[in-house]
Amino acid sequence: MGKSCEIKLLGAAPSHFVNRVQFVLNLKSIEYEFIDENLNCKSELLLTSNPVHKKVPVLIHANKPPILESLIIIEYLDEVYHDIHPILPSDPLERAHNRFWANYIDTKYFALFEELRRTPGQEGKKEVKKQLDEASELLEEVFVKSSNGKAYFGGDDVGYIDVVLGCFLAWIKFVEKLNKFKIFDEVRTPKLLEWTNRIWSHEALKDAICGSEALTNHYAMLQIKKP
Amino acid sequence: MEKVKLLGTWPNPFVQRVVWALKLKGIEYEIIYEDRANKSELLKYNPIYKNAPVLVHNDIPICDSLVILEYIDETWKDASPLLPQDPLLKANERFWAKYGDEQVLSAVYGYYRKQGKDQEEARETTLAHLKCVEQLLNENNFMSGERVGFLDLAFGWLADYSRPLEMVGGVKLLDEDSFPKLCAWRDNFLKIPSINGSWPDQENLIARFQKSKQSLFG
Numbered sequence: 001m002g003k004s005c006e007i008k009l010l011g012a013a014p015s016h017f018v019n020r021v022q023f024v025l026n027l028k029s030i031e032y033e034f035i036d037e038n039l040n041c042k043s044e045l046l047l048t049s050n051p052v053h054k055k056v057p058v059l060i061h062a063n064k065p066p067i068l069e070s071l072i073i074i075e076y077l078d079e080v081y082h083d084i085h086p087i088l089p090s091d092p093l094e095r096a097h098n099r100f101w102a103n104y105i106d107t108k109y110f111a112l113f114e115e116l117r118r119t120p121g122q123e124g125k126k127e128v129k130k131q132l133d134e135a136s137e138l139l140e141e142v143f144v145k146s147s148n149g150k151a152y153f154g155g156d157d158v159g160y161i162d163v164v165l166g167c168f169l170a171w172i173k174f175v176e177k178l179n180k181f182k183i184f185d186e187v188r189t190p191k192l193l194e195w196t197n198r199i200w201s202h203e204a205l206k207d208a209i210c211g212s213e214a215l216t217n218h219y220a221m222l223q224i225k226k227p
Numbered sequence: 228m229e230k231v232k233l234l235g236t237w238p239n240p241f242v243q244r245v246v247w248a249l250k251l252k253g254i255e256y257e258i259i260y261e262d263r264a265n266k267s268e269l270l271k272y273n274p275i276y277k278n279a280p281v282l283v284h285n286d287i288p289i290c291d292s293l294v295i296l297e298y299i300d301e302t303w304k305d306a307s308p309l310l311p312q313d314p315l316l317k318a319n320e321r322f323w324a325k326y327g328d329e330q331v332l333s334a335v336y337g338y339y340r341k342q343g344k345d346q347e348e349a350r351e352t353t354l355a356h357l358k359c360v361e362q363l364l365n366e367n368n369f370m371s372g373e374r375v376g377f378l379d380l381a382f383g384w385l386a387d388y389s390r391p392l393e394m395v396g397g398v399k400l401l402d403e404d405s406f407p408k409l410c411a412w413r414d415n416f417l418k419i420p421s422i423n424g425s426w427p428d429q430e431n432l433i434a435r436f437q438k439s440k441q442s443l444f445g
Binding site for chain 2: 052061064065067068069072073075076079080092093095096097099100103104108138
């Protein structure tokens with residue numbers, strides 16, 4: 001407990017990239033100070049910590065140089081606090097597969113949601129939804145293979161892909177409600193659907209997820225800034 | 228005897244960095260170059276992205292060049308470590324490697340693909356990215372420190388391709404006055420036997436780039 005505030009996390013509640021760092025900090029029972037950034041008016045600390053991208057999350061550990069990018073932060077925390085709730089497996093091949101699928105979620109899968117948001121009209125959105133369905137079915141296969149019959153992608157415990165995809169769920173649920181369709185369902189992605197209920201109620205994730213009002217505001221901001 | 232196979236296309240900076248990693252660690256491997264127009268093995272082993280490189284180790288494929296580099300480093304731990312032990316230094320190298328791929332490589336390639344006014348307008352942004360990379364080299368010969376490592380391999384395309392791109396594109400980005408450290412790094416990097424000894428050589432690259440400007444990308 002004596003390590004309180006040794007870790008500072010610069011973040012913003014609606015960012016699932018930030019949420020995943022919070023999830024990992026919670027899983028590893030690491031105390032931290034959360035510095036809430038207003039993304040419309042970024043602080044001096046954020047701008048100097050991340051001059052290249054000017055984005056959250058930023059992790060500052062014991063006043064050492066800041067660590068940037070959510071996946072890089074997670075691997076850092078996993079290496080420093082390796083004894084408590086390991087996030088990545090120890091086997092190099094499994095690590096490679098975890099990293100590959102985390103990248104896939106962050107690039108291809110996430111990009112489809114962005115495309116959905118930016119596509120006007122129902123017909124256009126329908127086409128993107130088809131691609132989203134294919135991608136979700138692919139993730140169902142990944143889940144079946146990774147979990148090996150257990151509760152999470154990481155097996156018995158929450159692992160890397162659980163964190164990466166799990167924190168995106170708030171946004172996924174928001175998108176489902178907005179568009180009146182389902183991303184995960186009993187027919188196409190039954191295992192993933194069960195997994196979403198399981199991870200959504202996980203103790204360590206509950207307070208790392210922001211409410212729908214913040215997401216609605218965030219969505220509205222995106223519609224204006226990146227239409 | 229472990230079976231290591233690398234599926235690649237050429238020229239391809241993402242494939243080349245894996246070749247260098249395998250050579251630095253003295254790992255025996257077989258490389259199969261496929262044509263971009265006919266890449267049946269790549270499609271089989273990398274159905275998601277359908278591109279190179281793919282490392283096939285004991286018949287199991289690993290895709291994505293930076294993921295492959297870390298896999299190689301973790302599997303063949305004892306020879307020539309690529310990433311540092313310290314988690315903070317490791318995080319730093321991972322960050323800049325990602326920046327290199329997402330920002331610098333696309334800026335440089337984009338610059339050489341443009342012409343006339345478009346190219347002029349792209350020059351300032353491209354140079355700004357290269358300035359960031361120049362700053363990665365402090366007192367050391369290499370981006371990873373005293374010895375060549377992960378970050379050097381990630382940026383190795385800049386050492387390998389910059390002169391051929393300049394020759395074919397007719398415009399110089401890395402001039403010795405503006406980028407003294409990067410130019411020195413380029414020479415040091417290309418002198419390393421494992422780097423130097425692997426195909427292709429600069430003449431071949433120039434000839435290939437000249438043949439088709441569009442083949443600049445993998």
